[in-house]
Amino acid sequence: MVYRIRTKYCKQCGIEFSERMPESRVFCSVSCRQTFRNDPVRNPSKSPEARRKISESRKGKPTTLGRPCSEKTKKKISKSLIGTSTGRRPTQKAIDAFVKGGEKNLLRASGSEHHMWKGGHSKERQARYKDPEYIEWRTKCLERDSYTCQKCGVRNGMGETIILQVHHKIHYWERPALRYDLDNGTSLCIGCHRKAHKGMKKPKNPRSD
Ligand SMILES: [Zn+2]
Ligand SMILES: [Zn+2]
Ligand SMILES: [Zn+2]
Incomplete structure (x- = not known):
């Protein structure tokens, strides 16, 4: 990814923003990106209706969060993460x-x-x-x-x-x-x-x- 100082217009709010960013960036902020992605017209699965349905169907079921997983699963996850970036902060x-x-x-x-x-x-x-x-x-x-x-x-x-x-x-x-x-x-x-x-x-x- 090439980070360069660029001036763009946010795809969501239309505001002009100028900073060091990759060519692929289209939103001025995280919140604009979220708003755009959660637009029910663009993305019906994110509509409040669909969200409610999903949350209802998950009621009572355990989430994956915090649940210990088997050694086998851990190995699988760690293997799949090799070579991928884990965040924006360099080590x-x-x-x-x-x-x-x-x-x-x-x-x-x-x-x-x-x-x-x-x-x-x-x-x-x-x-x-x-x-x-x-x-x-x-x-x-x-x-x-x-x-x-x-x-x-x-x-x-x-x-x-x-x-x-x-x-x-x-x-x-x-x-x-x-x-x-x-x-x-x-x-x-x-x-x-x-x-x-x-x-x-x-x-x-x-x-x-
Ligand atoms: Zn010189
Ligand atoms: Zn220079
Ligand atoms: Zn924006």
């Missing part, structure tokens, strides 16, 4: 994997920053991305920014992998001293990073302070 394990993945994604992304560089420095660049000082700077910036693009707010998680890059607000060819300054780094998604570099040109005679 700690998933978060750890994501944090680690963020680092890996970055290394992967770093080689494809074609928009910023024209020719020639790939060896030097590769060396830079392996520089522990650079990695530490980048990781600290990403952690501080909660792995979220500081421009558009897009972030990893919910099944989507967003590649984030750490951008030098003042480029190091202008101020080499600020190269690993945490305040000079900001996490950006590839799209925002590209925009940030639009029109930025490496000067012929870089300063060397």
Whole structure:
């Protein structure tokens, strides 16, 4: 599922809502979704009449809730749940994997920053991305920014992998001293990073302070 900031009109109440959500979402809220689903015209089995009938037929019968089930049934249920999501909150394990993945994604992304560089420095660049000082700077910036693009707010998680890059607000060819300054780094998604570099040109005679 791709979570992106989208603007939509609720299928139930028609209100305009805008937030990070998957393409498939059509309601502004849980209550609108419920109202829509329980519409007796659309869904006759949910009409008050039908509900009453169902509840009547169940009277006196035990519910499955709270009733212990056999080991066999438990195994069956657990097997059927393997690989399915159990909720919207990621587990700690998933978060750890994501944090680690963020680092890996970055290394992967770093080689494809074609928009910023024209020719020639790939060896030097590769060396830079392996520089522990650079990695530490980048990781600290990403952690501080909660792995979220500081421009558009897009972030990893919910099944989507967003590649984030750490951008030098003042480029190091202008101020080499600020190269690993945490305040000079900001996490950006590839799209925002590209925009940030639009029109930025490496000067012929870089300063060397
Ligand atoms: Zn609504
Ligand atoms: Zn962005
Ligand atoms: Zn940048």
